[in-house]
Structures are given as structure tokens and as C-alpha cells.
Amino acid sequence: MTKIKSCPICKKARAEDFTPFCSQRCKDLDLAKWFGDGYALPSRPASPEEIAREDWEQQG
16 A cells, blocks of 8 residues: 655645645745745854855865
């Protein structure tokens, strides 16, 4: 028996054209969440100076 996976946004059945989503609407909502920093990994905040220093060290 194959379990039908659901859309990660609205939980309806997935559509082949929009996998893993059910529709263009859910696909766009997910993309908007990425653009709006809705997805993030937990970590400590980094200062701009720290990021610049790490970038500089990688180039060296």
C-alpha cells in the first residue's frame, strides 16, 4: 500500500505538476516564505563584522 503524501502548506493531496505542492498557489506561498525569511535554522546572531572577517579569511 502506497501512502499518498500531502502538500506541506495546506495538507491536500499533491498534484504532479506542482510536486511537492497541490497547486501553484501553495507553491507561491512557500516561495514567499523563503523570500520573507520565514524559514530559518536556529543559531546565534552574527555581526556584519564577523561575517566580513570570515569571508576575508576564506579568500586568503
